[in-house]
Amino acid sequence: MSESVAGGLTHDELLALKHVALDGGLTGSVPVSCSGLGDRLDASTQTASRRLQALEAGGYLDRERVTDGQLVSITDxxxxxxxxxxxxxxxxFESPTELTLTGTVTTGMGEGKHYISLPGYERQFESRLGYTPFPGTLNIELDTASVHARADLPGQASVPIDSWEDDDRTYGAAxxxxxTVERDGxxxxxxxxxVPDRTHHDEENLELIAPVKLRDELDLxxxxMLAIHVAEAEFE
Incomplete structure (x- = not known):
């Protein structure tokens, strides 16, 4: 069985998705034949068809059947x-670069205040981030360009926060x-x-923590609109 890679896809599925993208599937619907895709994947027509079916079932592409074949487009x-x-x-292969995300301040559901203050997280914040966060998160709704750019976030500098448990339950990792948060200079x-490992937030929602209440600090x-400049990774 193929090992899962990006987004839970297998290597084989990701390769098929890449070929659809190379045909123009990121910008609109393109004709894709299973026989032609199979040749490019060095696989049978039936195998190529199964890959497309799996990608469609997983929500990674849309297919429209037409009289002379099918039109395929890649989803978000x-x-x-x-x-x-x-x-x-x-x-x-590239030198590290800073990532900048932009979006607007929005009101969250209030869950951040509870979780940020839990002792299992708070101890790790103090030791790994160097501060005790204000009890709450600043919620940002990213603009369209930043929703796409967010996929580069795993390539930036990061600090792991481990999962932990108490007598009642297990709390997830993050x-x-x-x-750096910037507003009007x-x-x-x-x-x-x-970024919690388990979250109900969509890709357009981002949460920020800091040692102060950012709403007050930046008069938000x-x-x-805010800009969030994410530190670049330091590669050895």
Whole structure:
């Protein structure tokens, strides 16, 4: 069985998705024949068809049957999977670069205050981030370009936060990315993007933590635009 890679895809599925993208599937619907795709994958027509079916079932591409074949386009989830793979190759072959994400301040569901203050997380924040976060997160709704660029986040500098448990339950792991938060030329650091391994947030939602209440520090109201500059990774 093929090992899962970007976005939960197998290597074989990711390769098929890449070929659809090379045919133009990222920008619109393109004709794809299973026999032609099979030749490029060095696989049978039936195998190529199964790969497309699996990608469609997983939400990575859309297919439309037409009289002379099928039209295929890559979905947002498919693009994110490709961008995640691209971020891995960037680490191998490119010099590190800073990532900037932009979006607007929004009101969250209030869960951050509870989780940020839990002792199993708080101890790790203090020792690994160097500060005790304000009890709550600043929620950002990313713009369209930043939703796509977010796929590069795993290639940036990061700090792991381990899972832990108490007498009642297990609490999931997370990853923190060092960042500088900027609004109208005013910048604040240290801050971190926090990405839980398990989250109900969509890709357009981002959470920030800092040792202060960022809303007060930067005079923020809902709907105001922010830039988040994510520290580049240091490759050895």
């Amino acid at each position: 989830d498919g693009e994110r999977a490709l961008r995640s793979e691209y971020a891995d190759y960037r680490q191998l 990853t923190c990315y060092p960042a 005013r910048a604040f650091e240290p801050a971190h993007i926090i 109201d809902d709907g105001e």
